[in-house]
Amino acid sequence: MFQQEVEVLKQLNHPGIPRVEPDSYxxxxxxxxxxxxxxxxxxxxxxxxxxxxxxxxxxxxxITEAQAIDWLKQLIVILNEIHPKYLHRDIKPDNIMVRPNGQLVLIDFGAVKALTQKYIIQQQQITSQNTSIGTLGYMPPEMMNEHEAYPQSDFFSLGRTFVRLLSGKHPSDFTQELQTQKLFWRNEVKSFSKRLLNLIDFLMEPDWQNRPKNTQKILLYMFDFLMVPAANNNYKNTNIVGSKRVKPSKDKLINSGLLIFSIVLNFILICLLIKVDYLRHVVVLLMFVVVSILLISLVFPLKFPLFIKIVYKLLLSRKI
Structure with missing residues (x-):
């Protein structure tokens, strides 16, 4: 397992994953x-x-809801680095560290398994007399019952980890529904939004095929928290990155003025567009588009720039 951990960590390069040298073992x-x-x-x-x-x-x-969203996003990004090649198979609070700057680090890669083309890993529950794979309370049903693991198996353990973080109780302390095997835990975390709790339940679906398909699906779901955090039920923390508190009276006046200015300016550009020749047609049209985008971003200062930023990062960065 030590040899395997070194071989895996040598291939991963992310601040949320420990670094090793080639001769570390x-x-x-x-x-x-x-x-x-x-x-x-x-x-x-x-x-x-x-x-x-x-x-x-x-x-x-x-932890607070804002902290939960930040930590969940960090861990999904870390899994996004791991899952193209490997499964962690032992995600739990004891295997996640937080640096003084708030950066999370996923540790203990001794139980990592390489992915096959079918995304199914046959694994022995007991690798030796003293070494077991997975942790009770955090281990998904497919690993316990079928001795199989999938990328969605890590999602289950991640969801159980946040049950521990949000409730303060070990997942094994909660009862499960007999037929569906779903955990009765939400009554212990009433101060958090329903959307966040729904996402955690989504990660912990008993059937691995009902969980998110991949890390990108989870990030897309989490965009809702970044775009409209105030819409969360019972949401109290307004310190999510990208959001600002706005004074309605002053901003309404400014936005109304900008909107009128935008209409007048676009009207002038349209008039120019009618009079100019074909060569200037493209230039004026580009001016029209640029000015419109800029003014829309001013009229809607919270959601529009954040939307552009999210789309940009999604398309151009693997570390969104």
């Missing part, structure tokens, strides 16, 4: 006269910070 022989008696050793990046389990105990408080 080695064997140490305490007794030179007995070469068969050795220790497996692994050198890796030291992550400053606490595991999320230790963070909960040390702070003695639950």
């Amino acid at each position: 080695f064997r140490f022989v305490p007794n030179k006269n007995n070469q068969d008696d050795f220790l497996h050793c692994l050198v890796m990046e030291k992550i400053d910070g606490l595991t999320l389990e230790d963070w909960l105990r040390q702070n003695n408080q639950l």
Whole structure:
């Protein structure tokens, strides 16, 4: 497992994944006269910070909704780096660390398994007498019952992790519905929005085929939180990145003036467009489009620029 962890980490390059050097794995022989008696050793990046389990105990408080959304987005981005090739198979608060700057790091890649073309991994539940794969309470049904793992298996464990973070209770402390095997946990987290709780339940669907198809689907679902955070039921934290508190009276006056200015300016451009020759046609049309976009972004200062930013990152960046 140590050798496997080094081989996996050498192929991953992300601030949310520990770094290793090519020769990070080695064997140490305490007794030179007995070469068969050795220790497996692994050198890796030291992550400053606490595991999320230790963070909960040390702070003695639950995370806020804004923090939950930020942490969930970070972990989905990390999984987006891992899933093209591997499955983690042991996501839980003890295997996630938070740096002092708020950056999350997913650790313990000893249980990682390579993906096959069919996205199905046959795995042994017990790899040795002292080593098991997965953790009760966080392990998905398909790993427990069928000894199979999929990318959606990591989503299940991630959802259970947020049950722990939002409720303060271990997932095993909640009861499950007999027929559907769904967890009865939402009564413990009434201060959070229904949309966030629905997303976590979506990640924890008992049947892996009913969970999100991939990390991109989850990010697309999460755009709702970034675009219209105020629409969340019971939403109290307004510090989500990209949103600002706006004074209605002043902004309504400014937006009305900008809207009138936009109409007048576009009317003038249309008049010019009628009079100019063909060569200037394209120039004036481009001016019309640019001015319209700029003025729309001013009239709708919260949602429009954020929408453009999200679409831009989705298309051009793998680390949205």
